[in-house]
Amino acid sequence: MIKVASVNLPIDEELVIKKERIVPLNPTGNEKRISIVTGTHGDELEGQYICYELNRRIKNNPECLKGIVDIYPALNPLGIDSITRGIPAFDLDMNRIFPGSENGIMADYLAHKIVEDIKGSALCVDIHASNIFLMEIPQIRINELTKDELVPLAKMMNVNFIWVHSAATVLESTLAYSLNDIGTPTLVVEMGVGMRITKSYGNQLVDGILNTMKELGMWTGEVNKVCESIVSYDEDFEVNFINASSAGVFIPATKHWGKLKKGDYVGDIVDPLTGEILDKITSPCDGILFTLREYPICDEGSLIARILERDDEI
Amino acid sequence: MKKTILYEMKNLYRDDMRVTGYQFGEGEKSVCVVGSTRGNEIQQLFTCGLLVKTLKKIEKAGLINDGKSIMVIPSINTSSMNIEKRFWPTDNTDINRMFPGYALGETTQRIAGGVFEKINDYKYGIQFASFFMSGRFLPHVRMMMTENTSIEDAKKFGLQYIVKRNPRPFDTTTLNYNWQVWGTKAFSVYTHETANLDENSAMIGVYAVLNFLSQTGIINYSMHRGYNSSVINADEMYDIQTPIAGIFQPLCEVGDSVSKGQVISKIIDPYEGKTLAEIKAPEYGNVFFMNNKQLVYTNQILFKLTDDYTIIRKAENSEQ
Ligand SMILES: [Zn+2]
Numbered sequence: 001m002i003k004v005a006s007v008n009l010p011i012d013e014e015l016v017i018k019k020e021r022i023v024p025l026n027p028t029g030n031e032k033r034i035s036i037v038t039g040t041h042g043d044e045l046e047g048q049y050i051c052y053e054l055n056r057r058i059k060n061n062p063e064c065l066k067g068i069v070d071i072y073p074a075l076n077p078l079g080i081d082s083i084t085r086g087i088p089a090f091d092l093d094m095n096r097i098f099p100g101s102e103n104g105i106m107a108d109y110l111a112h113k114i115v116e117d118i119k120g121s122a123l124c125v126d127i128h129a130s131n132i133f134l135m136e137i138p139q140i141r142i143n144e145l146t147k148d149e150l151v152p153l154a155k156m157m158n159v160n161f162i163w164v165h166s167a168a169t170v171l172e173s174t175l176a177y178s179l180n181d182i183g184t185p186t187l188v189v190e191m192g193v194g195m196r197i198t199k200s201y202g203n204q205l206v207d208g209i210l211n212t213m214k215e216l217g218m219w220t221g222e223v224n225k226v227c228e229s230i231v232s233y234d235e236d237f238e239v240n241f242i243n244a245s246s247a248g249v250f251i252p253a254t255k256h257w258g259k260l261k262k263g264d265y266v267g268d269i270v271d272p273l274t275g276e277i278l279d280k281i282t283s284p285c286d287g288i289l290f291t292l293r294e295y296p297i298c299d300e301g302s303l304i305a306r307i308l309e310r311d312d313e314i
Numbered sequence: 315m316k317k318t319i320l321y322e323m324k325n326l327y328r329d330d331m332r333v334t335g336y337q338f339g340e341g342e343k344s345v346c347v348v349g350s351t352r353g354n355e356i357q358q359l360f361t362c363g364l365l366v367k368t369l370k371k372i373e374k375a376g377l378i379n380d381g382k383s384i385m386v387i388p389s390i391n392t393s394s395m396n397i398e399k400r401f402w403p404t405d406n407t408d409i410n411r412m413f414p415g416y417a418l419g420e421t422t423q424r425i426a427g428g429v430f431e432k433i434n435d436y437k438y439g440i441q442f443a444s445f446f447m448s449g450r451f452l453p454h455v456r457m458m459m460t461e462n463t464s465i466e467d468a469k470k471f472g473l474q475y476i477v478k479r480n481p482r483p484f485d486t487t488t489l490n491y492n493w494q495v496w497g498t499k500a501f502s503v504y505t506h507e508t509a510n511l512d513e514n515s516a517m518i519g520v521y522a523v524l525n526f527l528s529q530t531g532i533i534n535y536s537m538h539r540g541y542n543s544s545v546i547n548a549d550e551m552y553d554i555q556t557p558i559a560g561i562f563q564p565l566c567e568v569g570d571s572v573s574k575g576q577v578i579s580k581i582i583d584p585y586e587g588k589t590l591a592e593i594k595a596p597e598y599g600n601v602f603f604m605n606n607k608q609l610v611y612t613n614q615i616l617f618k619l620t621d622d623y624t625i626i627r628k629a630e631n632s633e634q
Contacts, residue, residue, distance in 0.1 A: 010559040010609040011584045085406065089611075091446065096484055105447075105555075106611040133405065170411075172483040243418060247326040271326070299404055300323055301421035 004072065005113035007106055015077065017110060019117070020055065022069040025062050032122035032218050033068040036209065037114075040094045040175060042079020042086070044129035046192035049202035054209060057221075067218025070121070075114060075175075083195070085131070096170075098178040115178055122216055123153060124186040125209060126176050132194035133295040134303060137257045138201050138208075141188045143167055144234065146180050151231060154187055156215050158208025158226035160257065161290055161308065164233045193294045230288075232308055240284050242305045244269055244298040248278045256292045259310075260285075266305055269298055285309045315370055320387065321428035323421070331393045333429055338369045341381035344532045346436040346498075347523060348387045348489060351410040351443075352401065353394025357507040358442035361516040362388035368520055372533055382532045385436065390429050410443075411484070413492040430492065438467075438530065439493040440523060443502040447615060448509075449605045450568045453518045455543070456502040458485060462494045465545055468501055470529035471522040472540020475602070475620065479548035506568065546620055551603075552596055554617040556581050560590050562610040570601045572619065579616055584609075595619060 004017040024031060036054060038047025051073040058065055074080050078088045086093045090107050100111025118124050130136040139161040140154040147164045154162045171177055179186040189205060192198040204227075211226045213219035232238045244250070248269035254260065260283040269279040281304060283289075291306035298304070321333040349355065349362035366386050372378060389395060391409055394402060401408050407422045414434070415427025433439070445451065454475040455468045468476045485491050493500035503522060506515035525540050527533040556562070561582040572578055572595040581591040599619030610616065 007612050008559050010561070010611065089607075091400065103555075103613065105613050105615060109613055131405075169483045169486045241418075243420065247324055249326070273327075297326065297404065299325065299421040301419060301424040302404070303420055 004117045005110050007109065015106075015110075017072070017075060017077065017114065020071045020073075022055070022058050022062075022065065022071070024065045024067070027068075031067045032216055033070060033120065034209075034213060034216070034218060035070045035072065035118045035121040035124040036127070037072040037075060037118065037124060037175070038127040039072075039074035039080050040076055040126070041128065041131070041194075042076050042082065042084045042088075043132055043194045044085075045080075045195060045197055046129035046202060047127035048073060049197045049199060050127055050205050050209075053202060053206045057206060057210065061221045064219055064221030066220060067122070067213060067216070069213075069218075070118075072114075072118075075110075095175060096173045098173055098175045099182075111175075114175070115182075118179060119182060119184055121184050122218075123212065124176075124179055124184055125157075125189060126186055127189045127191070127205070129192045129194055129196075130190055130291075133293060135193045135256055135292050135294045136190045137161055137290040138189065138191040138204055139163055139290065140229075141165060141190060143171065143177065143180070146185075147233075149185055150180075150187060153185060153212065155229055155231075156208065156212040156226065157187065157189070157229075158204055158211060159189065159191075159229050160227060162229045162231040163239070164231065166234045230308065230310075238287075238309045240287065240307045240309055241303065242266065242281060242284065242307070244279065244300055244302045244304055246278045247299050249296045250293050250298050250302075250304060251296070252292060254289060254292075256289060258289055260287060260289055260307060262286050267293075269304075281305075283307055286311050315366075315373060320432045321390075321425065323425060323428075325393070328393070331425075333387060333390045333392075333425070335432070336366050336369070336386045336388075337383055338373045338386070339378035339383040339532075341383050343436045344382040344384060345438040345440065345527065345530075346385040346387070346433045347440045347442070348390065348433070349442050350389040350395060351391055351441075351489065352408065353391055353397070353399045354509040355389075355442070355444050356395075356509055357505055357511055357516060358444065359389050359395070360511055360513075361442050361505060361519040362386055364516055364520045365523055368524065372524075372535060377534045379532060379534050384527065384532060385433065387429070387433070390425065410489055411487045413487055413489045414496070426489075430489070434493065434496040434498065436493075436498050438526075439490070439498040439500040440526070441489055441500070441502045442519060443490070443504060444508040445504070445603075447603075447605065448607055449603050450506050451504045452569055452600070452602050453503070453505050453515050453522065454602075455522070456504060456548075457500075458491060458494065460491075460494045462497065462499060464499065467499055467530075468545075469543050470526045471501070471503065471543070472525040472529075472538075473503075473518070473522050473543055474541045476543045476545045477548050477551075478545060544620070546602075550621055552599060552617075552619040552621065553615045554578070554593060554596070554619065555613045556591065556593060556610050556616050557612065558591050559610060559612045559614075560584060562605065562608055562616060564604060564616075566601055566604075566617075568601050568604050572599060572601060574598050581610065593617075597621070
């Protein structure tokens with residue numbers, strides 16, 4: 001274990017951001033490095049299984065490793081411990097404070113140390129797990145400013161979907177933006193759902209990481225065949241959002257990553273008090289449903305589903 | 315006075331959330347005042363309540379000028395306030411990070427959008443705001459420097475200080491920033507407190523708004539003009555950080571003048587009661603902001619000092 005950053009908390013506790021470094025059996029000194037990071041949001045746990053499984057597979061075949069693997073399972077250890085999305089006591093989303101600063105408040109300092117540590121990697125994979133409300137198909141989200149460099153890398157990662165979105169000023173303070181900005185290619189994975197582990201997705205992404213390492217010359221072991229990703233660019237207006245038209249309880253009627261025709265039944269928002277259906281939700285287009293609401297209680301406006309519009313192959 | 319519901323959102327088991335506005339005067343949309351956007355902004359809500367009470371009297375006395383109207387919205391987030399949560403009850407999002415909002419978007423985007431649609435065409439916008447760090451402030455006007463802002467207008471509040479700062483990426487989704495994008499001259503007014511009430515500084519906030527209304531010709535109400543405000547750049551204040559985590563024991567108050575080298579706080583060892591660090595003022599200045607949390611983390615900002623005494627410092631340096 002390596003300490004990436006360490007800070008004393010007020011009462012007899014040291015906050016440590018830990019990483020595990022796995023090196024080849026016979027290092028040449030010129031190895032590429034890949035950084036696998038997760039746990040920025042304390043309620044997103046899918047990355048925990050991925051870190052474990054990647055560690056296990058590499059350590060079972062140490063002779064196949066030709067690069068350096070740095071695994072950071074918990075960028076926000078206090079958040080993970082307390083089921084807090086942000087940094088407890090600071091009321092801050094940790095993914096809105098990068099690149100941080102050496103002399104800043106604790107959160108800024110930690111952000112700074114994290115960026116300094118990952119800087120120079122051949123690739124960084126930042127694994128997120130949506131939130132407690134939504135189930136996401138394994139996907140990589142790319143800021144259009146970096147698409148030329150990142151889309152080819154993302155295609156190696158065995159994700160179902162690559163979403164190239166337009167630039168937003170507010171996203172300039174994310175870890176991925178900060179690292180890409182200083183020339184460390186960083187892919188943001190969103191997959192699964194908050195507070196849970198979806199083992200099949202985890203295995204899929206571990207396959208993708210090993211495949212990418214193989215492509216980058218960092219892994220010589222067997223890799224499972226990876227899927228072909230669907231790539232969507234924002235300017236095509238391909239992603240349709242369905243938001244709840246009224247508050248209520250969402251009962252899904254379709255399966256995640258299912259193909260839908262326009263008008264197909266997605267689910268109902270119901271009122272348990274009266275037994276009424278408040279909103280019968282249907283698909284606004286032909287496409288594939290890649291985000292589906294997992295948490296039943298809805299406010300007006302709560303996101304129910306996202307559908308990638310496709311008229312081919314359906 | 316006209317009380318209107320500007321926006322309404324239905325809930326499953328709770329009462330509908332209503333955003334209520336109080337309109338005074340008739341005519342041009344002159345100024346809009348917004349109180350709490352977050353659930354713990356009790357002082358901001360309270361200050362708006364006092365303002366409504368005062369404006370009722372001013373309107374009754376016929377002192378609102380013809381063709382001018384004033385809107386006061388005490389809270390746009392009663393759902394969070396009623397359950398003592400700072401952010402939105404279900405998804406923990408911050409309405410003040412959702413502007414200009416979106417009518418077909420997520421819940422807090424809809425609230426922000428629904429309210430903003432009603433208030434984006436005022437000439438002036440004033441928000442009683444709170445800071446992301448918990449603490450007490452000297453009452454002041456805070457403004458983001460964009461093409462649309464003017465220090466001259468900020469001086470019309472007659473508060474002792476105007477703090478100017480440059481917008482950062484995360485500011486682009488606040489009410490203040492979006493008001494300015496839409497052409498409203500926007501200001502944030504800070505009083506002492508957020509989650510606790512402080513009636514004196516709430517009155518200072520009310521008085522500052524009345525001063526502004528009077529100086530801009532919206533009300534015909536002559537009053538003491540207040541201070542000739544000092545303008546401070548947010549980046550030029552002294553941030554006094556603690557070098558060590560522990561229990562924070564302040565030895566001064568917000569508003570105090572402190573001298574160079576004066577011990578302004580101690581950090582105490584939580585187990586053994588001994589002093590871990592003495593925090594000294596690096597320069598002469600006024601205590602502008604003071605942290606109000608008892609446990610502090612390494613590098614946490616304990617105080618912000620103004621640099622009012624630059625002249626004294628310069629004189630001292632020239633003597634050496
Ligand atoms: Zn996340």
